[in-house]
Amino acid sequence: MQHNNNQNVSFANEPYRDPDFTINFKAPFNAEPRQDVLVQQFITPTEKFYVRNHAPVPDINGESYALKVDGLVGNPLILSLSDIKNKFEKVTINASIQCAGNRRTMMSEYKKVRGVGWGIASLSTASWSGCRLKDILEYAKVFTKTEGALHAVFWGLDFGCPEDNGKPYGSSITMEKAMDLDGDVLLAYEMNGEPLPRDHGYPLRVIAPGIIGARSVKWLDKVTVSSQESESFFQRRDYKIFHNGVDWNNVEKYWDKTPSLQELSIQSAICIPAPNSTLYLPFTITGYATSGGGRKVERVDISLDGGETWDYAELMGEDKGVCNKYWSWVLFKYTITQLPQLQNKDHQKIRLVCRAWDSASNTQPKDVKDIWNLRGVMNNCWHF
Amino acid sequence: MQHNNNQNVSFANEPYRDPDFTINFKAPFNAEPRQDVLVQQFITPTEKFYVRNHAPVPDINGESYALKVDGLVGNPLILSLSDIKNKFEKVTINASIQCAGNRRTMMSEYKKVRGVGWGIASLSTASWSGCRLKDILEYAKVFTKTEGALHAVFWGLDFGCPEDNGKPYGSSITMEKAMDLDGDVLLAYEMNGEPLPRDHGYPLRVIAPGIIGARSVKWLDKVTVSSQESESFFQRRDYKIFHNGVDWNNVEKYWDKTPSLQELSIQSAICIPAPNSTLYLPFTITGYATSGGGRKVERVDISLDGGETWDYAELMGEDKGVCNKYWSWVLFKYTITQLPQLQNKDHQKIRLVCRAWDSASNTQPKDVKDIWNLRGVMNNCWHF
Ligand SMILES: [Mo]
Ligand SMILES: [Mo]
Numbered sequence: 001m002q003h004n005n006n007q008n009v010s011f012a013n014e015p016y017r018d019p020d021f022t023i024n025f026k027a028p029f030n031a032e033p034r035q036d037v038l039v040q041q042f043i044t045p046t047e048k049f050y051v052r053n054h055a056p057v058p059d060i061n062g063e064s065y066a067l068k069v070d071g072l073v074g075n076p077l078i079l080s081l082s083d084i085k086n087k088f089e090k091v092t093i094n095a096s097i098q099c100a101g102n103r104r105t106m107m108s109e110y111k112k113v114r115g116v117g118w119g120i121a122s123l124s125t126a127s128w129s130g131c132r133l134k135d136i137l138e139y140a141k142v143f144t145k146t147e148g149a150l151h152a153v154f155w156g157l158d159f160g161c162p163e164d165n166g167k168p169y170g171s172s173i174t175m176e177k178a179m180d181l182d183g184d185v186l187l188a189y190e191m192n193g194e195p196l197p198r199d200h201g202y203p204l205r206v207i208a209p210g211i212i213g214a215r216s217v218k219w220l221d222k223v224t225v226s227s228q229e230s231e232s233f234f235q236r237r238d239y240k241i242f243h244n245g246v247d248w249n250n251v252e253k254y255w256d257k258t259p260s261l262q263e264l265s266i267q268s269a270i271c272i273p274a275p276n277s278t279l280y281l282p283f284t285i286t287g288y289a290t291s292g293g294g295r296k297v298e299r300v301d302i303s304l305d306g307g308e309t310w311d312y313a314e315l316m317g318e319d320k321g322v323c324n325k326y327w328s329w330v331l332f333k334y335t336i337t338q339l340p341q342l343q344n345k346d347h348q349k350i351r352l353v354c355r356a357w358d359s360a361s362n363t364q365p366k367d368v369k370d371i372w373n374l375r376g377v378m379n380n381c382w383h384f
Numbered sequence: 385m386q387h388n389n390n391q392n393v394s395f396a397n398e399p400y401r402d403p404d405f406t407i408n409f410k411a412p413f414n415a416e417p418r419q420d421v422l423v424q425q426f427i428t429p430t431e432k433f434y435v436r437n438h439a440p441v442p443d444i445n446g447e448s449y450a451l452k453v454d455g456l457v458g459n460p461l462i463l464s465l466s467d468i469k470n471k472f473e474k475v476t477i478n479a480s481i482q483c484a485g486n487r488r489t490m491m492s493e494y495k496k497v498r499g500v501g502w503g504i505a506s507l508s509t510a511s512w513s514g515c516r517l518k519d520i521l522e523y524a525k526v527f528t529k530t531e532g533a534l535h536a537v538f539w540g541l542d543f544g545c546p547e548d549n550g551k552p553y554g555s556s557i558t559m560e561k562a563m564d565l566d567g568d569v570l571l572a573y574e575m576n577g578e579p580l581p582r583d584h585g586y587p588l589r590v591i592a593p594g595i596i597g598a599r600s601v602k603w604l605d606k607v608t609v610s611s612q613e614s615e616s617f618f619q620r621r622d623y624k625i626f627h628n629g630v631d632w633n634n635v636e637k638y639w640d641k642t643p644s645l646q647e648l649s650i651q652s653a654i655c656i657p658a659p660n661s662t663l664y665l666p667f668t669i670t671g672y673a674t675s676g677g678g679r680k681v682e683r684v685d686i687s688l689d690g691g692e693t694w695d696y697a698e699l700m701g702e703d704k705g706v707c708n709k710y711w712s713w714v715l716f717k718y719t720i721t722q723l724p725q726l727q728n729k730d731h732q733k734i735r736l737v738c739r740a741w742d743s744a745s746n747t748q749p750k751d752v753k754d755i756w757n758l759r760g761v762m763n764n765c766w767h768f
Contacts, residue, residue, distance in 0.1 A: 366749065
C-alpha cells in the first residue's frame with residue numbers, strides 16, 4: 001500500500017455515489033446533497049453526506065493498512081487497523097463537519113473568488129466511532145508543549161492533489177485541541193455504525209469536531225507531532241481569511257502572517273423553502289444552525305421582512321451536548337400562519353432571513369460584502 | 385460582619401475614587417476611566433480600573449471575614465481569609481473584565497434602553513491573584529454533575545441592591561467553567577499585587593475570565609453548589625439578550641426561556657482619537673480588542689472610509705496566552721501617514737472604523753440596529 005508522489009493518479013476507480021448529489025466539481029469529486037434533503041433528519045444518511053475530495057479516492061486494503069505515528073514522541077508507532085480497534089477505547093460522538101467553503105457560491109456572486117463553488121449544504125452530521133487521538137498520542141509517549149510538541153500534523157493517502165504538486169492532502173491541528181479530553185478528536189473507523197465508506201476516508205480518518213472540515217483528514221497515513229504547523233499547501237496557502245484589500249497580486253505578503261483557520265464561527269441557513277419559492281400558508285421554514293468550538297447554538301432568529309423585525313425559530317435540539325461540547329448542528333423550524341401585512345392583496349413578497357446566535361453571544365454578519373475574502377471562506381452572513 | 389436584608393444601607397462610607405473618572409451613576413457608584421487613559425498601558429492601574437457597583441460598598445474586616453461554601457458538597461466549609469491564602473495554591477493570571485453593558489450609551493442613542501450608560505471604557509485589565517475556585521470546591525468534596533452539581537452560585541456582601549429588594553448582588557456560572565482547570569476561575573484576594581481595594585471586592589472576589597463581568601461577584605459571601613442557576617435578579621431578569629421585537633410590554637414571556645449571558649463575544653473600540661477630532665498627519669490610532677471564552681484576537685481591521693476598505697492594525701500582543709486561555713485584551717495601533725484620497729484639499733473628513741476577529745473567525749456586527757436589545761447588553765458593533 002505504499003504510494004509515492006510519482007505514481008499515476010487517476011479517477012478510474014472512484015466509488016459509487018448518490019445520483020441525487022449536486023456535483024460542484026467532478027474530479028476530484030466535490031458534491032453536496034439537496035438542501036431540502038439535508039434537513040430531513042438530524043443524522044445525515046451516509047450516502048447523502050457531502051463529499052469534499054482533493055484528489056482521486058485511494059483504494060486501501062484495511063488488512064494491510066498501517067497508521068504511522070512519529071515526530072516528537074518517545075515511542076513511534078506503526079499500528080494496524082485491528083491494533084487501533086483493539087488497543088484503544090472505542091468512543092462514539094455525533095458531530096457535524098462543515099467545509100470552510102460552505103456558502104462560497106454566494107460570496108462569489110457578490111465578487112468572484114477562487115475555489116470550489118458550494119451552496120449551503122457543504123456540511124452534514126454523522127455519528128463517528130473510533131479511538132481518541134489523545135489516547136494514541138499518549139501511547140506514543142508524546143512530548144510536552146515545553147518540549148516543542150505544538151501541532152499534530154496529518155497526512156492522507158490521497159496522492160495527487162493538484163494544488164500541492166501531487167502530494168496527498170495534509171493539515172494540522174494544535175496539540176491543545178488534540179490533547180484536550182473535552183476536545184473529542186477521534187481517529188474514526190466508523191460512520192453511522194458502519195466502516196467508513198471510501199469517500200469518507202476508509203479505513204481511518206481524523207474527526208476534529210468544532211473546527212473546519214479541512215482539518216479532519218481522510219485516509220489517514222501518518223500523524224507527526226511537530227513544533228510547526230503542517231507544511232501542506234492546505235495549511236499554509238489556503239483556508240485563511242483576509243480583509244477585502246488582499247487580492248491575487250498582493251496575497252504573497254499575507255499568507256505567512258495570517259493564521260490558518262481552525263474553529264468554525266456561528267452559521268445558519270434556510271434550507272426549505274428554496275429562494276424565490278411561492279408559498280401557501282401555513283408554511284414551515286426549515287434550516288440548520290451550527291457553531292464552532294463546541295459552543296451551543298442558543299437561538300435562531302427569523303425575519304420575514306429582510307431583517308427589520310425578528311421572531312424566534314423553534315430549535316429541534318437533538319444535540320445533547322454539555323458546555324463547550326456541542327459538536328452537532330441544530331435543525332430549526334418556523335411556521336408562518338399569517339402575514340400581518342397581508343391585507344387586500346392576493347400575493348405578497350416576503351424576504352426571509354435567518355441568523356443564529358451562539359453561547360458566546362456571537363452572531364452572523366449581515367452583509368457578505370463586509371466579510372468577502374479572496375479564498376471565499378467562512379461565509380456566514382445572514383442567509384436570505 | 386453579618387448583614388441582613390433589613391439593615392440600613394447608605395452611601396456614607398464609600399471609598400476614595402480617582403477624580404478623573406467619568407461617573408455614569410453616582411450611587412451605586414458606576415464609573416469608567418477616560419478612554420485615552422485606558423489604553424496607555426496593558427495592565428490598567430488599579431485606580432483607573434472601571435467600577436461597576438450595584439449597592440453601597442461594604443466595609444469588611446478581613447480578620448473576621450469568612451467565606452461559606454455549601455450546597456451540593458460533601459464537606460461544607462467556612463474559611464477565613466488566611467485559610468484561603470494558606471491552604472490553597474496561589475495562582476496569578478492577567479485578565480480583562482468587561483461589563484456586558486460596555487458601549488450601552490451608543491445602543492441607547494440608536495433607540496433608548498434601560499441601564500447604566502457606559503461609553504467604551506467599561507472594561508479594564510489587571511493581574512489577579514488568588515486560589516482556584518476548583519481547588520476550594522474539590523476540598524469541599526463537591527458532587528458530580530450526575531449528582532446534580534451544575535452551577536456555582538455566588539452571593540456578595542453588598543446588601544442593598546435596589547433591583548433585588550435590597551438583597552446583595554448574586555450570580556452564577558456553570559460548573560463546567562468552575563471546574564475546568566483551563567477555565568482559570570479564581571477567588572482573588574489581590575489585584576495588581578496588592579490586596580483588593582474596597583471598590584473591587586475586598587477581601588475576596590470571583591474572577592471568572594472570558595465571561596461577562598457580571599459573573600465575577602465582588603465581596604464574596606458564599607458559594608453554593610446547586611442544580612439551578614442563581615435565583616438573583618441579576619441572573620434571571622437582567623444580562624440577557626433578545627431580538628428587537630421584545631419590549632417592556634412583552635418581556636415577561638421571554639426572561640425564563642432566554643439563556644443568561646456567560647461568554648463574551650468579539651469586541652473592539654478606537655480609544656484615540658475621540659470622535660470628531662481634528663487630526664494632523666502622521667497620526668496614530670490606538671484602541672483595544674478582546675474576545676470571550678479565552679479565544680485569541682487574531683486581527684483588528686481599520687478602515688478610514690467607513691468600512692469600504694480595510695487595513696490591518698498592529699497588535700501589541702502582550703497577552704501571552706495559550707489556546708483558549710487568552711483572557712486579556714490586546715491593544716492595537718495604526719499609524720496614518722497619508723491619506724490616498726487627499727489631493728488639493730486642505731481638510732478631509734475620514735470615517736474611522738475598527739472591527740476585530742477572533743480565533744473562531746467571529747467578527748463584530750456592522751450596525752447597532754441589528755443587535756439592539758431591550759437591556760442594551762453586548763453591544764459589539766463596529767466602532768466608528
Ligand atoms: Mo473544506
Ligand atoms: Mo455588568
